Amino acid sequence: MTVEAVRGFLALHAPDLEVVELEASTATVEMAARGHGVTPAQIAKTLSLRVKDRTVLIVTSGDARLNNRKIKDVLGGKPRMLGADEVVALTGHPVGGVCPFGLATPLPVYCDISLRAFDEVVPAAGSTNSAVRIAPDRMATLVGAEWIDVCERPAGTPERAQP
Template sequence: MSLDSVRAFFAERAPDIDVVVTEASSATVAEAAAAHGVEPARIAKTLTLAVGERVVLVVARGDARLDNKKMKATFGAKAKMPDADTVAALTGHPVGGVCPFGLATPLPVHCDVSLKAFDVVVPAAGAINAAVFIAPERMAALTDATWVDVCREPEAGAEESAQA
């Protein structure tokens, strides 16, 4: 169902963008990078976060980690990750396939400035084996995202298996 909502999103707003479905899982940053032949940093992971009484989506490069101080300064409260069932209910997407496209519930989307290091990034597309190739600026425009600076600089040679 969520893959369908993402396909419908792109059919309506950006028909030139293809949803790529692979046989391999792309549920983690490492799996997504391998499945799509890109470095892990280019994977645009979407994090669902409860910040006070609000739920927001933060899209960041695959090798970035949230900076708690920056998060609190930006959103005014400490961020917590909801459980997988809550994430699926709010977004309509399973953990590992969460993306800012075709959401079940309208949620504010925030793109971390870490994405601007790339001309093209690869966010999930509503399933644990689906993604799109998109310019960060276009992704932000299509999702009415706000640009934020809430991540730490990636550590040299750091590998992460966070969920995409």
């Protein structure tokens, strides 16, 4: 059902993109990177958070970690991860398949600048074995996301992916 919501969203807004479904689970960053033949950093993980009374999605590079101080400065409060049941109820997608496409509830979407290190990223597509290959700027445009800086990348990570 949720992969179908993503397919429906893409059919309307980006018919040239296709959902890639794998046999194996891609529910974690490491599994997704192996399955799609990319680095973990290229996996665009979508985090479901509550900041004060707002629920938001933050899409970030797979190897990035949220910085609570940055989130508080940018979004005005301390972030709290949603529970799995809340995630499904609000996004329509299971944990491990959450993406900013085809949401059950309209939610503000933010893209962390860590994604801009890559020409192509791989977000999930509504299930724990599906994904889409997409340029980060195009993804942000499709979902009306705002670019923010709320994460830390591992030491030694280049600001921009090498060609």
